[in-house]
Amino acid sequence: MPGKVLEMNPILAGIDDVAIDASGRFKYILCKVYQDGAKDECKLIIRGTAQAEFHADIYDHLDSSLEDIGLTCECLGGGKIEHNAEAKTINVFGLSQGYGKADHTIAVRLLREKYPNYNSISCSDD
DSSP: OOSBOOTTOHHHHTSOSEEEOSSEEEEEEEEEEEETTEEEEEEEEEEEETTOSSHHHHHHHHHHHHHTTTEEEEEEEEEEEEEETTTTEEEEEOOBTTTBBOOHHHHHHHHHHHOTTOSEEEEOOO
16 A cells, blocks of 8 residues: 555645545545645545546546545546446456556445445455
8 A cells, every 4th residue: 555644644634545435436546645746645545426428537536626626536446336226235346447457455444434334345256
């Protein structure tokens, strides 16, 4: 994992690690977020929504919202998420044509932290 999160940095600490749709099948991206000029102080986050036609749409929205608070993001790849809130399951798979395949194991780790009571959070290379 690149860099490290310093809990002392309130701006980075205030960014949610995970922001995805409550249910459904949708695109997601994995990004590294850092304060301008301080790449060694970073955190990894995922964003996903069915509202986005392309992975770049998710990135553009995230990038503009982070710029407003002095943060920069780099997209490390993408994929898809199938989220079934009723069954409490999440599956991470696929890739982004524009950004390449995200490290789904990182996405799964972040999702498990966000949804500790879920029955299954997994990834596949499908």
